[in-house]
Amino acid sequence: MKRSIVVSSLILYLAVGLSAEASDTGTLTGKIELTKGRKGENSIVYLKGVKGPFVPPDQVAKMDQKGKTFVPHLLPVQKGQEVIFKDSDAFSHNVHIYWGKRTLFNQVQGPGQSSEWLPRRTGEYLVLCDIHREMSAFVLVFEHPFFAVVDHQVSEEFTIENIPAGTYTLVVVREERGDLKEYEQEITVKANEVNTAMIEL
Ligand SMILES: [Cu+2]
Known part of the structure; x- marks a missing residue:
């Protein structure tokens, strides 16, 4: 009997704690x-x-290669959120991701193919296609949502x-x-x- 009182007051304490946190936003x-x-x-x-920490969402972020253009041109994601690059054109592209001048990811993809990239650091990433020099985009990686x-x-x-x-x-x-x-x-x-x-x- 005594134990159930302790448990229920603990649950009440947790419930109050959670609602207090929720109302601070x-x-x-x-x-x-x-x-x-x-x-x-x-x-x-x-x-x-x-200030965090923050949990990355399960939802995947998408950037397409369509009509020799990255769509969208600016893609915001959360650190640890998976990014999928798709080729919707009838010809090949590649996805070349830079951190400053350093290559972080470089993947050729044919028509209908896609590739995945997991950003592990916050910041601004330049995305190019080496096959079509006019193609460029940015992925912006944030700590929070x-x-x-x-x-x-x-x-x-x-x-x-x-x-x-x-x-x-x-x-x-x-x-x-x-x-x-x-x-x-x-x-x-x-x-x-x-x-x-x-x-x-
Ligand atoms: Cu291309």
Whole structure:
């Protein structure tokens, strides 16, 4: 009898602990407005400074090779999340991933074939196809899941949920003339609130 009281109070303690943790998070919604002539490519928005540890998702991230183009051009993933590269063209490509000038992955793939890569470090990875020199893309690897893609052709709004309350740097990454450019802004995420960020670039 005594034992069951101990167990039930332990369960209650755990339940309170978990709900207290869950209520320490907030949502961030925002809009990235681009000035004229720059809407062609997606933007990636992420938070800098969120403390972990974080578990990588089971969901696989995908980048296609289609019409001699990497689709999408910018792919955000979490460290430890599997990335699958697919060849949807009727001819061969290769996937050549660089960390700075160092080759991390180099795989030829024929029509309909695919290859897998597991990023183990955070950062920006350049992806090229050596067969078609005009093809390039970037995979952005983050420690945490607090990032979003903004497709300016569809909507300029984004939502990031379950963010631990705190003050962070909100970073927008854009691909401009084959290079990555970053724009930063400080934001505060308050618990149990929908916080907003308006960005004009
Ligand atoms: Cu190619």
